[in-house]
Amino acid sequence: MADGHNGTLLAIEDLDVSFQLEGGTAYALRGIDLSLAEGEIHSLVGESGSGKTVTSICIMGLLPEPAAEVNRGRILFRGADLLALPEGERRRTRGRQIAMVFQEPAKYLNPALKVGEQITESLRLHLGMDRADAVTRAGEILELVGLSDTRRLLGSYPHELSGGMKQRVMIAMAVSCEPSMLIADEPTTALDVTLQLQILKLIRDLRDRFSMGVLFISHDLGVVHQISDRVSVIYAGKIVESAARERLFGEPLHPYTRLLLLSIPDARRRGQRLRAIPGRVPDAEHFPQGCAFHPRCPLAEEICSREVPESREYAPGHQAACFMIGKKWIDL
């Protein structure tokens, strides 16, 4: 499906990013490979501090410099390396071709500007529309994301809207220029469950409509299961497993993925103890040697603490990075 350069919208190759902190260096990303096909919803799942958000802001070119440093790697967007683009061109891509939706809409909407002003800004900047056209278009976009009474809405300030409406406005801003790629960073985490499903459906509808590729970032496996075509699991700055949705949830290979799936409480497993993963997520300043998961892994052997496992393909489109695959199995 996504093979060859033709169908590939975004390809991240061996991306390595570190941050200089007061106390040392945080190795946020340690060689990430990820590819997003045109029109595909690819989820990046991981716990806090695993490097999900760093990946997304790196694609957007919003890394705080000079604290952050890209040590290695390329981000190819339709074949062109984003990291090599001059800032001016980068800015024209951002918002126009790659747009982003953030976790907390309240934080990313300007409280002092009316909704209408915020949506028309990018339309006028990127598409060169005049004011009247931009306002008309903004109204259409708001309707498209499922909001009614758009005239009134365009004149409202963010604080007058509920959480779900704010997130819809954020999404409207992101898709206003019909980008070919959308990065959605935990877009439903701050929302109630019933709203969450509506927003997920909306993102899927918009993907169908604009055939956008969506990089969907989340820690919630339930949400990821609902929305994704493809899923990559990130742990301590490395992708440990990547597969089509059915395969990742049906036949997970990496012990981390398998344990994560087992640690989710499920009403049907009442009375059974949850299979908790011992220990905690390491922080980016002190990632363990070898496979970063080995201190928490029930299968770990001596080699795991010494060498870093390479990612290998175990079935078409299903990669995982672990020495023990095929040798040992977690007993369920």
Place this chain on the structure above:
Amino acid sequence: MDRLVEIRGLVKEFYGRGLVARRKGAVRAVDRVSLDIEKNTIFGLVGESGCGKTTLSRAILYLDPPTDGEVRFSGALLGALAPAQLRAFRRRMQIVFQDPNSALNPKMRISDSLEEGLVNLGMPKKQRLERVREILETVGITPAHSSRFPHEFSGGQKQRIVVARALTMDPEFLVLDEPVSNLDVSIQAQIINLLLDLKEKLSLTYLFISHDLNLVAYLSDRIGVMYRGRIVETGSTGQIMDEPVHPYTRDLFASSLSVGGALSREAAEQAGTKDEAEEEHAPAHRAGCPYSGRCGQMDSSCLDREPELVDVGDGHLVACLRTGPGAADRGAADRGAEAQPGTPKRSSNVRNVFPE
């Protein structure tokens, strides 16, 4: 069975400040809630944010005394107690908050945080240290770390410390207000296992509050579903899971996304509630059923009067006017069919704006 907590007709209202706001009338955050919690069981309270879960729990503990209604704790009417007597009861009921970062004083060593309650009891220093040691061990924190400050611990460890602090007073009843929502997935399971172990070991009773229906169903014995300050359905976990009756409970189930759970992805796609935008403009106190604005099964009779909780069998209570004899069957039968009226609204909207 022994009832530990009995709540009857509990109401909590909040008034605005100042004369003008006061005249506007009160906001009723919790509306005539009655429920019983048996000894050594877990009662799970689910609902969306703003439905009054936390307000209810604070009113039960008399942290914010209720406006009206009764709370009995092991038979004693809390509202009738003098402050000193109430304080004695407080020892027996404790609360664990959602965010361990704001629940611990960053400037206090954790041993001091844990000792605070014991100091108030007048326990001598030596005994206090012994008790703190013991409790920290129980929750899986190395007692040697007790002189550290909160920032030296991870989120999961901090939550363990907050649980430990609640346990220092040797309570019988713990309110757990979203105790794992702020934690990483792999850490959540550790804390849940810990809470279940502690319940057995110390014969505790829990009121477990969460927005996560899967989690609540996993660990509770009984479940109460809350909407706009009211309990709309309550029953044993089996009753709620297998035969949810209230449309809101069913909508919640449909929206709760589990990995390979009862609902397939396609089924979840079909389900869903009405537009939340309509809901937001609805008056807080409309006539009739409070859920009628979002309910897929609403008809005109729903606006006539407010539904009361009715027993549909074996202590399974439902507040829905369309619940009568045989309503559960009817509900099950059209569960598949009901998806159509509410859902495609948005997508049809989309098509109207941009004809294809």
